[in-house]
Amino acid sequence: MNISLxxxxxxxxxxETDLTSVRLNLKINELIAYIxxxxxxxxxxxxxxxxxxxxxxxxxFVIALIEYFLLSYLIAVCIGIFVFYSIITLKKVKRKKEIExxxxxxxxxxAANLHxxxxxxxxxxYAVRERFGVLAEEIELLARKxxxxxxxxxxxxxxxxxxxxxLLYKSVILLVEGIxxxxxxxxxxxxxxxxxxxxxLLEKEIAAETTTYAVFVVFAALxxxxxxxxxxxxxxxxxxxxxxxIDISSTAGISTPIxxxxxxxxxxxxxxxTFALINxxxxxSISAMIISKIKKGGIKPGLKxxxxxxxxxxxxxxxxxxxxxxxxxxxxx
Numbered sequence: 001m002n003i004s005l006x007x008x009x010x011x012x013x014x015x016e017t018d019l020t021s022v023r024l025n026l027k028i029n030e031l032i033a034y035i036x037x038x039x040x041x042x043x044x045x046x047x048x049x050x051x052x053x054x055x056x057x058x059x060x061f062v063i064a065l066i067e068y069f070l071l072s073y074l075i076a077v078c079i080g081i082f083v084f085y086s087i088i089t090l091k092k093v094k095r096k097k098e099i100e101x102x103x104x105x106x107x108x109x110x111a112a113n114l115h116x117x118x119x120x121x122x123x124x125x126y127a128v129r130e131r132f133g134v135l136a137e138e139i140e141l142l143a144r145k146x147x148x149x150x151x152x153x154x155x156x157x158x159x160x161x162x163x164x165x166x167l168l169y170k171s172v173i174l175l176v177e178g179i180x181x182x183x184x185x186x187x188x189x190x191x192x193x194x195x196x197x198x199x200x201l202l203e204k205e206i207a208a209e210t211t212t213y214a215v216f217v218v219f220a221a222l223x224x225x226x227x228x229x230x231x232x233x234x235x236x237x238x239x240x241x242x243x244x245x246i247d248i249s250s251t252a253g254i255s256t257p258i259x260x261x262x263x264x265x266x267x268x269x270x271x272x273x274t275f276a277l278i279n280x281x282x283x284x285s286i287s288a289m290i291i292s293k294i295k296k297g298g299i300k301p302g303l304k305x306x307x308x309x310x311x312x313x314x315x316x317x318x319x320x321x322x323x324x325x326x327x328x329x330x331x332x333x
Contacts, residue, residue: 021162022091035080042076043069086303093301096163098134100200103168106132106139107193114186120179121152153179164300167196203297210294217294221287222313229276230320234328236269273321280317284309 015028047055051068058064106127113123125143128136138159145155153176160172171192178188288309292302 017162018088018092022088022095024088024091031084035077035084039073039076039080042079043073046072046075086306089300090304092163095134096165096168097301099138099163100165100167100196102132102135103171104193104196104200106135107171107189107196111186111190111193114189120185121146164298167199171196207295214291214294217287217290221283222309223316225283226276226280226313226317227320229280230317230324233269233272233276233321234324236267236272238328240269276317277314280313281310284313 012028015031019026019028019031047069051072055061055064055068106129109127109129110123113126114120118126121143124139128139130136132139142155142159145158146152156172156176160169163169174192175185175189178185285306288302288305289299290302292299292305296302
């Protein structure tokens with residue numbers, strides 16, 4: 001059964017294009033199967049970690065088990081989709097960076113070939129070098145498309161659109177316009193190559209100037225926030241221990257009304273710890289995206305930083321909790 005037919009045609013085409021662009025030998029049906037089967041195992045883990053107590057306390061155990069399992073499975077599928085999306089996105093970003101890194105050198109060779117009297121297609125093919133890596137693969141693929149009868153300009157535009165790179169797309173657009181106009185291509189291509197180098201140097205200067213902001217975001221998200229959450233968690237534990245030792249019944253004969261009621265607790269330490277972990281996950285994830293936006297100019301390169309940031313913030317939070325527990329263990333008896 002072709003499960004992928006259940007997806008909208010546009011979405012299916014986009015997924016196929018992404019899988020092809022990152023050279024991931026995986027069909028859509030296989031991708032859906034991996035997410036579905038992996039989601040079952042992950043759903044069981046989520047169920048045992050987060051929903052074990054609510055299921056035990058539920059009036060009907062079987063119905064509660066089914067409901068929470070479906071909820072866990074939905075969460076697991078969302079996580080699986082996000083993981084595969086992140087993998088594909090990071091691969092595309094990596095390939096894009098490799099292309100942008102050598103694009104200027106490649107175009108300079110193309111300009112030299114044009115100056116030597118070669119046609120534009122010959123100049124593109126003969127400028128390929130093994131050291132160009134991903135770009136060399138893409139040019140070889142482009143050459144096969146042209147040999148199959150596809151117009152060179154169309155093939156160039158398809159290549160440029162397959163990567164989320166303004167630098168590549170604008171360079172190809174200028175090259176295509178130069179081909180259409182029939183002007184002196186060697187000078188145009190050489191200018192494009194030098195403009196790419198100047199743009200890359202400017203991006204490096206901007207990244208260096210914004211280092212201070214990135215350091216502040218890292219400190220706030222990975223160290224300051226976990227420390228404050230851990231301190232608040234310890235205060236809740238201390239207040240719980242203190243209020244549990246106050247005998248309310250001893251004030252029964254006092255005529256003056258007591259402005260404080262200690263009969264209930266608004267939040268427990270366990271609830272606050274769960275709240276803190278969720279907030280640390282969100283804060284560290286968003287901070288990774290912010291730093292990526294500051295340093296790289298986009299959010300997608302920062303996806304690989306999210307697991308690292310989440311791990312550091314959660315570990316620091318747990319370490320501070322242990323340290324504060326040892327420091328205040330004799331505070332309330």
